[in-house]
Structure formats: structure tokens, C-alpha cells
Amino acid sequence: MTTLENKVFIITGAGGAISSAINKAFHEAGAQLALADRPANAERARNQLGAGLVVGVDLSSLEGAQAMVATTLAHYGRVDGLIHTVGGFSTGKILEFQREDLTQMFDVNMKTLAFAVAAVLPEVLKQENGFIGGISAAQVARGTGAGAALYTAAKGAVALFLKSLDAELKGSSAKAGVVYPMGAVDTPADRRDMPNADPNTWIDPAEIAAAFVYMASRSNRGRVLEMQVFAAR
Numbered sequence: 265m266t267t268l269e270n271k272v273f274i275i276t277g278a279g280g281a282i283s284s285a286i287n288k289a290f291h292e293a294g295a296q297l298a299l300a301d302r303p304a305n306a307e308r309a310r311n312q313l314g315a316g317l318v319v320g321v322d323l324s325s326l327e328g329a330q331a332m333v334a335t336t337l338a339h340y341g342r343v344d345g346l347i348h349t350v351g352g353f354s355t356g357k358i359l360e361f362q363r364e365d366l367t368q369m370f371d372v373n374m375k376t377l378a379f380a381v382a383a384v385l386p387e388v389l390k391q392e393n394g395f396i397g398g399i400s401a402a403q404v405a406r407g408t409g410a411g412a413a414l415y416t417a418a419k420g421a422v423a424l425f426l427k428s429l430d431a432e433l434k435g436s437s438a439k440a441g442v443v444y445p446m447g448a449v450d451t452p453a454d455r456r457d458m459p460n461a462d463p464n465t466w467i468d469p470a471e472i473a474a475a476f477v478y479m480a481s482r483s484n485r486g487r488v489l490e491m492q493v494f495a496a497r
Contacts, residue, residue, distance in 0.1 A: 265481050266393040269294035271344035273480075274336055276323060276380055278316075279305025281451035282399070282469045283349040287313050289473035290347070293481070298336040298343075323350055323376040329383035343387040345395040347476055350376045351419070355412045365414055373418040377425060385429075394438040395480040398426050399472070405444040405492055423490075430489055439487050441479040445472055446494045467495045 273290055277283050278299035291297060291313055299309040303320035310318045317339050322328040336343055352372035354365060377398055388394035401419035403409030409416025423442045430440035448454050450466040475491045482488050 265486075266483055267294065268477065268481060270296060271391075272296045272298065272336065272340045272342050273345045273347060274298040274300055274319070274332065274343060274380075274384060275309075275347050275349065276300045276321070276332075276376070277305075277349035277351070278309040280349055281453065282445075282449060282472055283347075284309060284312060285469035285473040286347055286349065286476055287316065289470065289477050290480075291315055293477050295344075296340055298332070298340070300332050300336075323379055324371065326379045326382060329379040332380070333383045333387060337387065342391060343384055344391045344393075345388060345480060346380060346384045346397070347480075348377050348380050348396075348398040350380075351399060351422075352415075353412075354415050356414070357411060358413050361414055369414040369418040370421070373415075374421045374425065377422055381425075381429060388438050389436055392437050393483065396426070396429065396438070396440045397476050397479060398422055398442060400426075400442050400444050402444055402446040402492075405446060427489060430487075437484055439479075439482070439484070439489075441476075441488060442490050443472055443475045443479075444490065444492045446492050448495070465495055467493055 273295045275283055279301040297316035298319050299306045299316045300319040300321045306318045310316050319332050319335050321332040400423040403416040404420045404423050426440045426442045445467050448466040450463045471493050475493050479488045
């Protein structure tokens with residue numbers, strides 16, 4: 265086990281519901297945070313947490329990701345890890361999807377991850393026991409996503425990218441990992457979209473956050489590459 269005390273982590277999509285729980289969990293574990301999101305969202309995350317560096321960022325380009333890392337380095341002087349939460353969801357049958365649906369799903373889920381990792385990895389490799397993590401989906405863990413094939417394919421790419429990254433990190437102390445929320449997550453958006461469902465049967469975002477803290481805290485003698493997080497039975 266390694267400590268997260270005073271390690272510097274960039275949390276992308278920091279203003280989101282799941283990432284808000286991740287912000288809190290990493291802060292409580294002693295990490296210093298760069299809260300990266302659109303400026304208003306990052307500011308809201310900072311106000312909610314009461315700590316952290318606000319980093320306004322556009323991850324649709326590599327240059328935006330590099331600016332995110334440069335801002336973090338200018339403030340903290342180091343980067344130990346990245347938790348990437350930027351993503352999007354869509355449903356639709358395969359024969360009904362539009363070209364823009366395909367582009368959007370891979371841009372928001374996969375391209376943002378690739379740019380963020382490309383920008384942060386050189387700095388993470390300079391530190392001991394760095395960690396890069398991201399969120400995939402239950403459909404990927406189950407191996408099928410009927411009715412959401414584009415989303416499943418994009419999130420499958422996220423998982424395979426991170427597992428391939430971990431394999432490339434062999435010989436260093438850095439590691440990568442993937443978390444799979446195995447069902448609906450208790451967020452304001454899901455409560456709004458499913459008003460008749462019981463949110464007590466959904467996954468608590470704090471449990472997803474705890475999974476990332478656990479993975480980031482492992483030593484190379486007990487690395488955890490993948491974790492599935494389930495709701496109550």
C-alpha cells in the first residue's frame with residue numbers, strides 16, 4: 265500500500281456528480297487536487313470541496329490537455345496521477361444511429377481520455393507510484409450492450425486503452441486501472457430521468473470514489489487493474 269498524502273491528482277470532469285465524490289475521497293486521503301473542467305464547473309467543484317486548484321480546460325484537443333497539465337505544474341510543481349471522468353451516454357439501435365452519434369460517443373469518451381493521458385503521462389512517470397484511472401461501463405464488463413452499442417463500444421475502447429496503458433507501464437512504478445459501475449449511479453441526473461425508481465437500489469458515487477482511492481493506493485506487489493462496483497442486491 266502507498267499513501268496519497270500530498271500526491272497531486274488531476275480530476276477531469278471535476279464538476280460532475282460522480283467526480284464530486286471522487287474529489288472528496290481523494291482530498292480526504294490527503295491528495296492535492298487539480299479540478300479540471302469547463303471553468304464554471306471547475307469553480308463549482310472548488311467551492312463544493314473547499315480546496316483544490318481550479319483548472320478550466322477543453323479536452324477536445326491535445327493542446328487543451330497540455331494546458332491543463334501546465335497549469336497544474338505551475339501551481340503544484342508535480343503531477344502524480346489522473347482520474348478521468350469525462351464521458352457521455354447514448355442509447356439507440358444499431359440500424360438507427362446517425363453519423364454524428366458515432367463521432368460524439370468516441371470523441372467525448374475516448375478522445376478526451378487519449379489526450380489527457382498523452383499530456384499527463386510524462387509527468388506521472390517522473391513520480392513514484394503514479395496512477396491513471398478511468399470509468400468504463402457495465403455493458404463492457406458484461407460483454408454486451410444491446411440498445412446502446414455505440415456507448416458500449418466507446419466505453420470498451422476506454423477500458424482497453426487503460427489496460428493497454430498499464431501493460432506499457434511495465435518496468436515503472438506507475439499503474440493504470442478501470443472502474444466499471446455495474447448499474448445506475450445515484451446522481452441528480454438519474455433521479456431526474458428515472459423519477460419512479462428507488463435510488464437506494466443504485467450505486468452510491470462514494471463507492472466508485474472509494475474504488476479509485478483503493479486502486480491508486482496499491483503498491484506494485486498488489487496492483488488492481490479492474491474493479492466492478494455493484495449496487496445493493
